[in-house]
Amino acid sequence: MLVHPWDAARDAAEWRAWLAPRDFGQLAANGVDGTPPVVVPTHFLLDGDEVLLHLARPNPIWAALEANPLAVLTVHDDYAYIPGHWRPTGVPTSYYASVQLSCRAEVVDDREGKAEILRRQLAHHQPEGGYGLMAADEGPYHKRLSALRGLRLTVLDVRAKFKYDDHNPAEERERIAGRLAERGLPGDAGARAQQLRRLKEQPADT
Template sequence: MFIQPWDAALDDAEWQAWIADGHDFGVLGVNGPSGGAPVVVPTHFTVEGTGLLIHLARPNPVWKAIEAAPDVTFTVIGDYAFVPGPWRAAPGTPATDGVPTSYYAAVQFTCRATIVDDPEAKAELLRRQMAHFQPEGDHAPVEAGRPPYGRMLSGIRGLRLDVTEVRAKFKYDDHKPVGQRADTARRLTERGTGPDADAAAQQLRRLDRVGPWKA
């Protein structure tokens, strides 16, 4: 993932707060066996200390790839929007000279994967995920050997991803003039399609922190 200086996370707390704010679905990428195409799996995840927790169906083809190459990438993307060229034209130039771009936030984790197959260890992994996704606790106990989850544990495998590197990107034109960025956020809010409002909120948040861009 290419990151311009003005797109970089301002600090670790920025991307950590973004992940914690409901961005808990991403894409696992694993090198394909024998040099084949990468295996890519969309999935929910849970942050656990300095790592990530995932579980997937046992028939998933990703397991063979992980066993062959346990160094993996997990990517989370959100708050994206297409920004038309006229919105980005430099002040004093024709609107048609503006070049369109994409806005988005992305956090990319480089990880070492460990497969979890022990039934009790899988049950504990699921309990931790349920505590995040269903904190109300309105579910049956997740225990090995106890229905309904116990009999289902054989159908899944757990995955612990120990994070070795984090690269975060918040691409919202921070190098553009303050007024232009504020105007783009206004236009995104008015357009209001898809995640436009979320992209506008990210742009305004960065604008408040960065102000005029200084190289």
């Protein structure tokens, strides 16, 4: 992912705040023996510099990770198409935010390790409860643990991008924010909110 200086996250706090409510993305790993990359849509839990998730045992990503444990988890949102006639240059563009986490994967196959991942994921994704006991050898789910494998991803590097024309004059960006509000397509409200947030937070000397 190309990240121009004006599109980059200003600090880790910015991308973490954006990513905090977003827990669904795509996990990508290199294909085996020259095959295309394996890409898996999945929910996940980011806890500090560790990502936890689980997938079904037949998932093709396991072979890819066993061949090469390096993977990328990517999340994108708040995107909108910006037509050329909205911009002084006449060149259309895309607005979006994206965070890519480069990780080293550890496959978890022991029952207690998988139960721990599930406990933490369920506490995050289903905080209201209702799922009962999650344990390696008792409770409603323990017999199903053999059907899945867990993943611990250690974050090695982060690439974060907020592409909202930050290199252009404030009045131009405010005008486009107004056009997004008028158009109201899916994604426009999120893109507008990010553009206005970045505009408000931009240092005065940039």
